[in-house]
Amino acid sequence: MHSKILILDFGSQVTQLIARRVRDAGVFSEVHPYDVSDEFIKNYGAAGIILSGGPNSVTEGDTPRAPLAVFEAGVPVLGICYGMQTMAEQLGGKVENGLVREFGYAEVRARSHTALLKDIHDFVTPEGHGMLKVWMSHGDKVNEMPPGFKLMASTDNCPIAAMADEDRRFYAVQFHPEVTHTVQGEAIIGRFVHDICGCQSDWNMPDYIAEAVAAIRAQVGSDEVILGLSGGVDSSVAAALIHRAIGDQLTCVFVDHGLLRQDEGKMVMEMFANNLGVKVIHVDATAQFMGHLTGVTDPEAKRKIIGREFVEVFQAESAKLSNAKWLAQGTIYPDVIESAGKGKKGSHTIKSHHNVGGLPDTLNLKLLEPLRELFKDEVRKLGVALGLPHGMVYRHPFPGPGLGVRILGEVKKEFADLLRKADAIFIEELRTNFVDPNAEKPVSWYDATSQAFAVFLPVKSVGVMGDGRTYDYVVALRAVQTQDFMTAHWAHLPHELLGKVSNRIINEVRGINRVVYDISGKPPATIEWE
Ligand SMILES: Nc1ncnc2c1ncn2[C@@H]1O[C@H](COP(=O)(O)OP(=O)(O)OP(=O)(O)O)[C@@H](O)[C@H]1O
Ligand SMILES: O=c1[nH]c(=O)c2[nH+]cn([C@@H]3O[C@H](COP(=O)(O)O)[C@@H](O)[C@H]3O)c2[nH]1
Ligand SMILES: NC(=O)CC[C@H](N)C(=O)O
Numbered sequence: 001m002h003s004k005i006l007i008l009d010f011g012s013q014v015t016q017l018i019a020r021r022v023r024d025a026g027v028f029s030e031v032h033p034y035d036v037s038d039e040f041i042k043n044y045g046a047a048g049i050i051l052s053g054g055p056n057s058v059t060e061g062d063t064p065r066a067p068l069a070v071f072e073a074g075v076p077v078l079g080i081c082y083g084m085q086t087m088a089e090q091l092g093g094k095v096e097n098g099l100v101r102e103f104g105y106a107e108v109r110a111r112s113h114t115a116l117l118k119d120i121h122d123f124v125t126p127e128g129h130g131m132l133k134v135w136m137s138h139g140d141k142v143n144e145m146p147p148g149f150k151l152m153a154s155t156d157n158c159p160i161a162a163m164a165d166e167d168r169r170f171y172a173v174q175f176h177p178e179v180t181h182t183v184q185g186e187a188i189i190g191r192f193v194h195d196i197c198g199c200q201s202d203w204n205m206p207d208y209i210a211e212a213v214a215a216i217r218a219q220v221g222s223d224e225v226i227l228g229l230s231g232g233v234d235s236s237v238a239a240a241l242i243h244r245a246i247g248d249q250l251t252c253v254f255v256d257h258g259l260l261r262q263d264e265g266k267m268v269m270e271m272f273a274n275n276l277g278v279k280v281i282h283v284d285a286t287a288q289f290m291g292h293l294t295g296v297t298d299p300e301a302k303r304k305i306i307g308r309e310f311v312e313v314f315q316a317e318s319a320k321l322s323n324a325k326w327l328a329q330g331t332i333y334p335d336v337i338e339s340a341g342k343g344k345k346g347s348h349t350i351k352s353h354h355n356v357g358g359l360p361d362t363l364n365l366k367l368l369e370p371l372r373e374l375f376k377d378e379v380r381k382l383g384v385a386l387g388l389p390h391g392m393v394y395r396h397p398f399p400g401p402g403l404g405v406r407i408l409g410e411v412k413k414e415f416a417d418l419l420r421k422a423d424a425i426f427i428e429e430l431r432t433n434f435v436d437p438n439a440e441k442p443v444s445w446y447d448a449t450s451q452a453f454a455v456f457l458p459v460k461s462v463g464v465m466g467d468g469r470t471y472d473y474v475v476a477l478r479a480v481q482t483q484d485f486m487t488a489h490w491a492h493l494p495h496e497l498l499g500k501v502s503n504r505i506i507n508e509v510r511g512i513n514r515v516v517y518d519i520s521g522k523p524p525a526t527i528e529w530e
């Protein structure tokens, strides 16, 4: 058994980054909602508990509090931001609605006398104070520490920026050590989980594979499993892992909804059936999906229809097998978190990702989701460890609803055909142009971006080609760089490259006469346009 850290989520947008940092330290962690029962905490067996930040204010009535069992479990507790505030309030300190709000970069004077921050700092002032460069995001602040606590860090705006009761091993910081902008964040989280909670670094891929394989075998027994295979990273890795566990008991179903990229179907079939020896059924459901999408323009409605039809196909295919009891999916941790946000107080649903939450109660298959605990880059490492080709594992993600969310408004076959061509040109150019062609190991623009694609805009604009007037559609190019797809920057592609892509699309794709480049970050935009 691994030692594990329990993270209680108070609704922060960056809670999953806490889990990320803990995993980076080689320690397993899970996020659960703040309102789990005392019973849950007692039985969980955490080596330590972290309380996340959150949008609420403890100064208002009826806002979230940590279960009391957290403070009675006898294990170290780290409160972050709201987590610090609720810890202070629950243990007898005071929190006030701050007059000065702090968002963004701050320098914190860190006192070196606690186990958490000892000898961790970014620089030392002439007066000899150790300073941390951190990221803050709060309006409230602790103005009176609970009995037993001592001051651990301060800023001018926030005199109690961190506090600790070392006898009980309770620590709290107002800043966010989980974000990369907090330079020593990794060191601080590492200090907490290793030195204070006593966890070993025992979360690694080879062990994980052996454990996951054993768990899948135990769970599935002699049943058959069907898996929705998209050719994307997540479902491919899930397929390889499950195949390793149960071999031919696994049947993959690859659904062509008519909204795939150019040559995608051919590629996926070749890769899996021919190279990996996995059973794959190719279902051409174009007519079914396109039929139901006719006349539908609302993005959420489109997503729901696509999700529903996926389930229809999976159900129909499983009925053809003799003993299919499980539906496997490449659901990964961020999918789970984003969907969990749906019922969560104070969190908004931005988009309905089709693979989680969209499954009906009537689904007569149990869910098998072996990647549920992993982040994308962990999934990639797992894929490599399972022997999948580099090119497949490092592909850009492609959303389940496919081109359906990249054709704005109503989806039509004519639009999908134009978009496929434009997208293929863009991707080809990204693959064959390099950031620094003279580098020892040149990196292509495809590898230098996290996701890139073309979007079809159903608006027509006037152009002139070969002295003739054109009145054709517009394609937008999107390329982003991101760590975790939660926030993203638009990629600064060279103008020459953009020019070349634009020329090629307009020349080669009849029906497109204008190309634009999307320069919006996430937030405020999202990566996909719908
Ligand atoms: N065309 C498809 N046929 C069958 N299943 C699909 C298809 N598209 C998506 N799915 C299912 O939906 C899940 C979610 O899709 P998602 O795009 O998040 O993951 P992925 O395609 O496996 O990986 P990536 O994020 O790299 O694209 C997939 O893991 C897969 O189980
Ligand atoms: O499997 C998926 N099903 C979906 O319904 C879906 N919607 C968006 N995405 C992908 O998620 C990442 C973040 O996308 P957004 O910024 O557009 O929300 C990006 O990588 C998107 O491509 C999806 N993946
Ligand atoms: N990021 C946070 O956890 C913020 C906590 C609280 N809502 C505040 O503004 O102080």
Ligand SMILES: [Mg+2]
Residues within 6 Å of the ligand: 230, 232, 233, 397, 398, 399, 400
């Ligand atoms: Mg995908």
